[in-house]
Structures are given as C-alpha cells and as structure tokens.
Amino acid sequence: xxxxxxxxxxxxxxxxxxxxxxxxxxxxxxxxxxxxxxxxxxxxxxxxxxxxxxxxxxxxxxxxxxxxxxxxxxxxxxxxxxxxxxxxxxxxxxxxxxxxxxxxxxxxxxxxxxxxxxxxxxxxxxxxxxxxxxxxxxxxxxxxxxxxxxxxxxxxxxxxxxxxxxxxxxxxxxxxxxxxxxxxxxxxxxxxxxxxxxxxxxxxxxxxxxxxxxxxxxxxxxxxxxxxxxxxxxxxxxxxxxxxxxxxxxxxxxxxxxxxxxxxxxxxxxxxxxxxxxxxxxxxxxxxxxxxxxxxxxxxxxxxxxxxxxxxxxxxxxxxxxxxxxxxxxxxxxxxxxxxxxxxxxxxxxxxxxxxxxxxxx
Amino acid sequence: xxxxxxxxxxxxxxxxxxxxxxxxxxxxxxxxxxxxxxxxxxxxxxxxxxxxxxxxxxxxxxxxxxxxxxxxxxxxxxxxxxxxxxxxxxxxxxxxxxxxxxxxxxxxxxxxxxxxxxxxxxxxxxxxxxxxxxxxxxxxxxxxxxxxxxxxxxxxxxxxxxxxxxxxxxxxxxxxxxxxxxxxxxxxxxxxxxxxxxxxxxxxxxxxxxxxxxxxxxxxxxxxxxxxxxxxxxxxxxxxxxxxxxxxxxxxxxxxxxxxxxxxxxxxxxxxxxxxxxxxxxxxxxxxxxxxxxxxxxxxxxxxxxxxxxxxxxxxxxxxxxxxxxxxxxxxxxxxxxxxxxxxxxxxxxxxxx
Numbered sequence: 271x272x273x274x275x276x277x278x279x280x281x282x283x284x285x286x287x288x289x290x291x292x293x294x295x296x297x298x299x300x301x302x303x304x305x306x307x308x309x310x311x312x313x314x315x316x317x318x319x320x321x322x323x324x325x326x327x328x329x330x331x332x333x334x335x336x337x338x339x340x341x342x343x344x345x346x347x348x349x350x351x352x353x354x355x356x357x358x359x360x361x362x363x364x365x366x367x368x369x370x371x372x373x374x375x376x377x378x379x380x381x382x383x384x385x386x387x388x389x390x391x392x393x394x395x396x397x398x399x400x401x402x403x404x405x406x407x408x409x410x411x412x413x414x415x416x417x418x419x420x421x422x423x424x425x426x427x428x429x430x431x432x433x434x435x436x437x438x439x440x441x442x443x444x445x446x447x448x449x450x451x452x453x454x455x456x457x458x459x460x461x462x463x464x465x466x467x468x469x470x471x472x473x474x475x476x477x478x479x480x481x482x483x484x485x486x487x488x489x490x491x492x493x494x495x496x497x498x499x500x501x502x503x504x505x506x507x508x509x510x511x512x513x514x515x516x517x518x519x520x521x522x523x524x525x526x527x528x529x530x531x532x533x534x535x536x537x538x539x540x541x542x543x544x545x546x547x548x549x550x551x552x553x554x555x556x557x558x559x560x561x562x563x564x565x566x567x568x569x570x571x572x573x574x575x576x577x578x579x580x581x582x583x584x585x586x587x588x589x590x591x592x593x594x595x596x597x598x599x600x601x602x603x604x605x606x607x608x609x610x611x612x613x614x615x616x617x618x619x620x621x622x623x624x625x626x627x628x629x630x631x632x
Numbered sequence: 633x634x635x636x637x638x639x640x641x642x643x644x645x646x647x648x649x650x651x652x653x654x655x656x657x658x659x660x661x662x663x664x665x666x667x668x669x670x671x672x673x674x675x676x677x678x679x680x681x682x683x684x685x686x687x688x689x690x691x692x693x694x695x696x697x698x699x700x701x702x703x704x705x706x707x708x709x710x711x712x713x714x715x716x717x718x719x720x721x722x723x724x725x726x727x728x729x730x731x732x733x734x735x736x737x738x739x740x741x742x743x744x745x746x747x748x749x750x751x752x753x754x755x756x757x758x759x760x761x762x763x764x765x766x767x768x769x770x771x772x773x774x775x776x777x778x779x780x781x782x783x784x785x786x787x788x789x790x791x792x793x794x795x796x797x798x799x800x801x802x803x804x805x806x807x808x809x810x811x812x813x814x815x816x817x818x819x820x821x822x823x824x825x826x827x828x829x830x831x832x833x834x835x836x837x838x839x840x841x842x843x844x845x846x847x848x849x850x851x852x853x854x855x856x857x858x859x860x861x862x863x864x865x866x867x868x869x870x871x872x873x874x875x876x877x878x879x880x881x882x883x884x885x886x887x888x889x890x891x892x893x894x895x896x897x898x899x900x901x902x903x904x905x906x907x908x909x910x911x912x913x914x915x916x917x918x919x920x921x922x923x924x925x926x927x928x929x930x931x932x933x934x935x936x937x938x939x940x941x942x943x944x945x946x947x948x949x950x951x952x953x954x955x956x957x958x959x960x961x962x963x964x965x966x967x968x969x970x971x972x973x974x975x976x977x978x979x980x981x982x983x984x985x986x
Contacts, residue, residue, distance in 0.1 A: 329712075446793050
C-alpha cells in the first residue's frame with residue numbers, strides 16, 4: 271500500500287480562503303490538548319496564548335512591533351521569490367544594513383541634526399542593497415547558485431558585526447564589554463502611541479502598500495510575475511532576466527537593510543554582538559505564509575508575532591515551558607502548509623502496482 | 633456559530649479571571665538567558681528562585697521566563713513582568729543591562745536587579761559574585777593533578793569577568809607549578825553543548841589533560857569523562873554528569889542573596905546597591921572535592937579558608953603577558969582593576985581577542 275498526492279485539476283477558491291482559518295483552528299485544538307497533557311487548564315492556556323495579547327494596548331503594540339521587521343523583510347523577499355530569485359540571505363542584509371545605518375551615530379556621535387535619522391535610514395537601505403547585490407552579481411555574471419552565496423554571506427555579515435562590536439566600534443566607556451556606544455536622541459527612531467512601537471511600523475505599512483500596488487497594478491509587477499513563472503515567455507516580451515535579478519535582490523536587500531537600521535535605532539539604541547533573533551530567516555516563513563502577497567504578509571507577520579508574544583504570556587503567567595510555545599508555533603506552520611497542500615493536491619491511497627500519471631511520492 | 637464563539641470567549645475570560653485571584657504580598661520575577669535545564673548558569677538562578685519560594689511560602693509568588701534572547705525580546709519580557717505586577721525583577725544576564733535600565737525608567741515603583749552589569753539607578757541594583765576566587769582554587773588543583781603541565785580552558789566571551797577567571801585559574805596553577813601553561817579556546821557562546829564538546833575534544837587532542845570551562849553546559853565535563861580526563865563543574869555541581877571526571881565545581885549560590893533582597897522588599901527597606909560577594913558570604917560555594925588524593929584536598933581546603941579569611945587571589949607579584957608588572961609583591965589588585973580586567977597574566981598560550 272502506498273499514499274499518493276494527486277494534483278487537483280481545479281482549486282477551490284473557497285477552500286483557499288478558509289484554509290488559514292482551518293489551520294488556526296487545528297492549532298488551537300492541538301494546543302488545548304498539549305496544555306491539558308502538561309497539567310494546565312486548556313481554556314486558560316488558549317486564552318493567554320491567542321486572545322489576551324490582543325486585549326491590552328501594550329501587548330497588542332508589542333505584537334505589532336515584533337511583526338514589523340518580519341513584514342518589512344518578507345515584503346522584499348516576496349519580490350525575489352516571485353521572480354524566481356532564491357534570496358536566503360536577508361539576515362545578512364539586515365545586519366549589514368544595520369551596520370551602515372550605525373556609521374553616523376557611532377563614528378560621528380556629535381552629528382546631531384534633524385538630518386541624522388533620515389540619512390541613517392538611507393545608509394541602511396543602501397548597505398543592505400549592496401550586500402544583496404553580491405549574490406545577484408555572482409548569479410548574473412558567473413551563474414553561481416544564489417541560495418548558497420546569499421546564505422553564506424549571512425555568516426560573513428554576522429562575523430563583521432561581531433568584529434566591529436568587539437573591536438573598533440566598542441563603547442569607549444563600556445568596560446570592554448562587547449557593545450557599541452548608545453545612540454544619541456537625534457539618531458533614535460521616535461516611539462509612537464504607548465511606546466512599545468516605533469516609527470518603523472507606519473513606515474513598514476507604507477512600504478507594504480506601495481509594494482502591493484507595484485506588484486498588482488504596474489508593468490514592473492507584471493514583469494516580476496511573468497519572469498518568475500515563465501522566463502522564456504518573458505524574454506520574448508523583452509524582459510531581461512539579468513536586470514530583474516539585480517533589481518529583486520537590491521530591493522529585498524534595501525528593505526532588509528532598512529529593517530536592520532530601524533531595529534538598532536528604534537529598539538536597541540546600540541549595536542550588540544547579535545542584533546537579530548533570526549528575523550531574516552523567520553521572514554522567509556512569513557513571506558510564504560502570506561502567499562508572497564504584501565497584504566497577506568502583513569497578516570502572516572502578525573499571526574507569527576502573536577505566537578511569540580502568546581508564547582511569552584503562557585510562560586510568564588502559567589509557568590509553561592518555552593518549549594511548549596515553540597511546539598505550538600511549529601504546529602501552526604505545519605497545519606498551514608498541510609492545508610495548503612491539500613488545496614493543491616488530493617490524497618489517494620493505492621494498493622500495490624496501481625499507478626497513474628501525475629504523481630508525487632510522499 | 634456567532635453565539636457559540638461569544639460563549640467560548642466568555643468562558644475563556646472567566647477561566648482567566650479565576651486564576652488571578654491568588655494574591656501574595658510580593659511577586660518576584662526572573663528572566664533567564666538559557667533554559668532552566670542547562671544545569672549551569674540559568675539552572676542555578678532558578679534554584680535561587682525555588683529557594684525564595686520555599687523560604688517565604690505563600691507570602692511570595694514567583695514567575696520566570698527562560699531562554700530570553702538578549703536584545704529587543706529582553707526589553708519586552710522585562711516590561712511584561714513590570715506590567716504583570718512583579719514587585720522585584722531579577723534580570724540574570726549581562727546583555728539585559730540596557731533593557732533593564734530602559735524599562736526601570738518607565739516603572740519607578742518596581743525594583744530591578746541586574747546580574748553582572750555595571751549600570752545602576754534608584755530602582756536598579758546590580759549583583760555578581762567573585763567566581764575568580766573559586767577559579768584560583770581549581771587552578772591549584774589542576775597544577776597538582778596534571779601530568780602534561782597544560783590545562784585547557786573553554787571560554788565564552790572576552791569580557792572582564794571571563795578574563796579574570798582565566799587569570800585567576802593560571803595564577804592558582806602557577807602557585808603550585810611556575811611553569812604551568814594554559815590553552816584557551818573561545819567558544820563565543822554561553823550555552824552550546826555541541827560547540828563546547830568540540831572545543832573540549834580539540835583541547836584534549838592538543839595534549840591537555842584537564843579541562844576547565846566558563847561556558848554553561850555539562851558537555852565539556854562529559855567529554856572529559858569519556859576520554860578519561862578530568863575537569864571542573866561550572867555554576868552548578870555537575871558530579872552526576874561526570875562522576876569520575878569532576879574534581880570539584882564552582883557553584884553559584886544565588887538563594888541567600890535572593891531571599892535577602894525579597895525580604896527587604898517585604899520590609900520596605902530595599903535600596904539600590906552593587907553587591908559583589910564570594911566564598912566568604914556563601915555566594916560562591918565549592919562542591920565536594922572528589923577523585924582527588926588527600927593532600928590535594930587539604931591544599932584546596934586550606935586555600936578556601938585563606939580566601940574566606942579575606943585574602944585576594946589577585947595579590948602580587950603578578951606579571952602581565954607582555955612582561956609589564958600588574959601588581960608588586962604583596963599588593964592586591966583593587967575591585968575596579970579586577971572588574972575591568974582586559975589583559976592576560978604571563979603563561980597564557982593565547983592572544984586576548986581585542
């Protein structure tokens with residue numbers, strides 16, 4: 271006996287909309303079972319995990335704040351993935367962007383004008399774009415595999431950060447501890463509302479909207495999608511695969527770099543040996559959960575951020591291990607992907623020797 | 633469907649309200665950088681938390697968050713506790729320093745205690761322990777027991793506390809064998825069993841027969857056990873992970889400090905200060921000396937008593953790696969020099985990462 275996945279001829283539109291909700295429902299059910307097994311009230315656990323963070327202004331802001339860098343990075347990545355450019359190195363572009371953005375407040379701490387912050391953001395975007403262009407140029411010139419080169423450059427970037435923070439950029443008044451000086455007020459991204467969010471959230475929102483319009487309504491968006499689905503057809507239309515690769519990487523890098531600069535300027539106020547708890551990698555998940563659509567990415571980023579904040583909430587209030595929070599997060603991703611798979615494929619259980627055409631083995 | 637949803641939400645809210653009814657006089661909250669199951673640094677802080685629970689019973693409620701990464705997540709975690717009604721919050725890793733100060737500004741009525749940092753405020757105290765006192769003792773033991781005359785040291789990050797630990801270890805060893813050498817491997821992590829085990833293997837392959845560590849997992853000691861070598865427990869007594877390999881362990885005993893400070897919050901006498909205590913005050917404790925001949929145990933105990941009597945392991949003559957004099961004969965380094973140490977003593981087979 272074996273199990274086969276068979277491609278559906280038609281995909282149900284209704285199910286495509288419902289599938290994320292089914293996935294969340296299944297996650298909640300599994301989470302309740304896990305809470306019960308570990309000796310906690312399952313209803314209370316669910317409330318603390320999924321609902322309580324949404325009921326208080328502070329935790330709601332914290333959730334949005336956590337989602338912000340993920341959404342910004344994922345927006346850039348979606349352009350890469352739609353156009354068939356596999357940029358896995360957003361984490362590195364985030365870091366290099368943060369480094370470029372930190373040049374002013376660390377090397378010129380006395381440069382405190384109203385131009386400081388805008389300049390930092392521009393530097394950050396340029397830094398991230400330059401770092402992303404390395405794998406892009408390697409791909410277009412030497413046909414190297416961009417998955418490998420962009421990923422490897424993540425480690426290079428984090429080692430450069432490590433070197434700078436322990437070496438030349440170490441805080442002169444910091445007892446040799448590995449951290450840079452604190453940024454001045456002029457270099458700090460202002461907080462908005464209750465203070466758990468910074469200006470990075472509206473900026474990110476704006477970028478996502480612009481990107482959604484670009485992808486949906488403009489020639490560039492058309493080019494990106496055509497080149498992703500059928501590069502040959504695209505080349506007949508006069509689109510250049512090389513130029514698009516450079517464009518997609520530069521855009522993704524710029525947004526990741528911007529996210530990096532806003533993170534160090536708005537949240538950390540200084541450089542540390544590690545400045546990202548894996549935003550660049552988590553954003554890959556966000557991009558795909560959001561179906562490579564900027565609006566979908568906003569939703570996906572929020573849901574993923576909620577799973578972090580909710581995980582902390584059950585930890586602190588119920589004393590649940592943080593491993594359980596990670597398990598629930600993993601389950602959420604698993605169910606979303608499983609539901610998506612079942613929209614595209616149906617399951618068939620076949621007895622020995624029976625076979626058919628379009629089959630992928632599990 | 634809609635009413636069902638409403639009913640569910642109502643039930644959830646009720647369940648939540650029910651749990652908020654247990655009121656204690658003081659709520660003490662803890663933030664750990666590693667998992668409580670690391671059997672090292674975070675584990676010992678959690679033991680301290682449990683000691684508080686046991687000592688005060690119903691009067692004090694505790695909560696903790698584990699594996700909180702240093703960075704924006706830390707600030708959120710600290711703020712969460714401040715909002716959830718914690719009266720005193722212990723943030724137990726160096727990287728939590730600036731987030732702690734930031735949140736403390738927003739919550740002037742909450743007391744904050746930051747471990748291993750140097751920034752204080754009216755409602756932020758700092759605390760740390762003189763681990764280098766224990767490292768001097770294990771250095772002496774290493775020099776007595778080593779056949780190759782070389783020990784290996786798995787270090788985390790080149791911050792003053794770690795550098796002082798390396799120096800204290802080697803000074804202790806050189807007090808027994810002036811030619812004793814030390815090889816250092818920087819793991820660049822506080823907790824990564826795989827990396828730490830690799831470092832231990834590499835050191836053993838380079839001819840060291842004693843492993844010391846300033847990282848938090850039990851892995852290096854377990855490697856020593858497998859290879860028939862010896863080592864020392866870090867932060868907690870790791871004897872059950874390496875019954876034949878562990879000579880002793882430098883135990884971080886946070887319980888007495890936590891109980892004292894929580895008591896002060898109860899009494900309303902809490903004040904911001906910087907605490908740096910060691911063997912004498914019982915904040916650093918040596919585990920049982922095991923797998924050692926009697927004369928070595930006697931030597932170790934004698935040194936322990938000497939330190940408890942007020943003797944400073946960083947007492948001259950101390951020569952730096954570059955040949956300059958750090959302390960003249962009989963002169964002890966002051967606290968500031970130890971807390972800001974950024975140089976090696978002579979005999980360390982490594983260049984300090986700068």
